[in-house]
Amino acid sequence: SQKIEQNSEALNIQEGKTATLTCNYTNYSPAYLQWYRQDPGRGPVFLLLIRENEKEKRKERLKVTFDTTLKQSLFHITASQPADSATYLCALGTGFQKLVFGTGTRLLVSP
């Protein structure tokens, strides 16, 4: 069966450290993968997109890697800040229209 797995347990880190979140998938062949941030009671906000032929993408303190052999994406936040605390969702794009979302990982950054 098709699955998108993200760590269900919250990730607790200290301010200034690098947070690394994992997204693993099975039985999908995504053309691209996206990461979103979601705050409680709010809709997700787009962060980064990485395509199947790209290994790495960066945007300011954010870095995403995409390994289609391992079927895994890693999402890094460097120099993390308490304001980065949120739930982060990965989403697979298998066609132009639909995105399939993972369950998300909650990140807590302590001062």
Next chain:
Amino acid sequence: GAVVSQHPSWVICKSGTSVKIECRSLDFQATTMFWYRQFPKQSLMLMATSNEGSKATYEQGVEKDKFLINHASLTLSTLTVTSAHPEDSSFYICSARDRGRTATNEKLFFGSGTQLSVL
């Protein structure tokens, strides 16, 4: 960036009543909008794809007569939960793509969501 406005942000209703949720693209035209449902600590589940001027496409297991979708213009889609019951209580979120953007036009712009509580 593109803005999607969703209204209301929360609603409480009695069992058996109908509730309408609006989703508007404020600064772009959205020929396609998507409606998601999210339970606490769970993923966004796609309910249906709303197409301007035509019938919505519903995902497997979603009752089209229960969740009525109307996409009458390029900037407005509505979701009506008919004869709501407590099990319909959930967080409903709409989203759209800005087809006018040529770069990364696969990304979705989300509304702020509607928390529905059915008593």
